[in-house]
Amino acid sequence: MSGPLGKDLLGLEPLSGDQIRLILDTAEPFKEISERAIKKVPTLRGATIVNLFFEASTRTRVSFEFAEKRLSADTVNVAASGSSVSKGETLVDTARNLEAMRIDMVVVRHGASGAAQFLAERIESNVINAGDGTHEHPTQGLLDLLTLRDHFGKLDGLKVCICGDVLHSRVARSNIWGLTKMGARVAVCGPRSLLPNAIDGMGVTVFDHIEEAIGWADALNVLRLQLERMTAGYIPSLREYNRVFGVSRERLERAGRDLLILHPGPMNRGVEIDSDVADGPFSVILDQVTNGVAVRMAVLYLLSGGRPELAEAAKGGGGAAR
């Protein structure tokens, strides 16, 4: 039942560099499918996939849905809005109900860190983490890696700085794991109040000033300031945040060289990133979105199928097709 990635994709931390490279290499031919007139291959025909979203999402949910549909899977979207029931109970109940409907895969987004793993341990279907709390968002990390690799040709030795609200960001964690496993050098830059306490143990450089980060990096991954998660006063004001940490054209021009600009979206224009940077010539923000579909197709493909008992039977019946 386990393919090259195992049963589930819960994060980039448990993956090896080779597994990450396999996903990126597999995503490459999937890009072409989205350019066809008929944007569909029959690969996952008959497979049923549930998109279980306990948190709001447009980009990620739509991206997964396109990826599933372009592989011919049957999909159902379940948008479970936050309820008063404790999260553990909700997930177990949901899991049992899903299993009873004979599904093959679950794509889950949940506000609690570890929710995807919790689910994966309790159901037989493949589970793909589409973001769990502040833990990981592996497919976003993968599409960032693919976008960087597309542009620079390699990840090894690349200098990437993750800017802004690292504390609340599962995207940051998946990026740090993925980039370091692929040999890139990673830095973070943001107010100390928005960096995790344990950041020094993650093998990354810390910049306190955005100018230093811009002077060092080949690419900036600018994170969204997650205002909805900020329960305490992490920053004095949005204006001050923009003045001190905002990525502006003036700051980039002062670096005297071109930096690639990534942002996982949705953007707070004029807060962490200025519009003329987001829409500028070095922004690959929309390439990230395009790559998201290909990466998710690759993950779905690599997690699917592979039932060894049937393979044995097929081998007895005639061997490899040719």
Place this chain on the structure above:
Amino acid sequence: MPDTALTVLDARSLQRTLRRMADEIVELNNGTDDLLIVGIQRRGVQLAARIVSMIAERENATVPQGALDITLYRDDLQTVGPRPVVGPTDIPTDIDGKHVVIVDDVLYTGRTVRAALDELADFGRPRRIALAVLIDRGGRELPIHADIVGRTVSVPPGSRIDVLIGEMDGRDAVVQVTPGTPA
């Protein structure tokens, strides 16, 4: 007992066979108009490239060439699981109304060709699709036959045909390999 390898085609006879196949493709198509030659990843693509350059030499015509990777159209994903590497598919022109010739190295069960036909149908509606294979080794599991065959070889079950192409394998040859019994 070690593996035994029997040479089916050496480099020169492989070249000669391909040249005949190139001629037959042009003959079958009554010229090179509307012709599109599509190789199946991976060795079919190399063979298609050679055939295209042979046609260019003889007919003084540039025939467009495409590549198909049929991995995503296989019928055994649920049993054997995902193949590790999916190659690129590249169909350079609109295929509606074209005469498409699929090129592959070995025709065996026919399942690869079935998948290639399905994939081509997703790109459009060619006027006609023909199949050219370097080796037909028999053993069909589907009602599929080749229009142009380089060499027909009767291969006993358990043996296999290896097509070696210079660009990928360092030399040109077709070899029939019978695995030996472990000592």
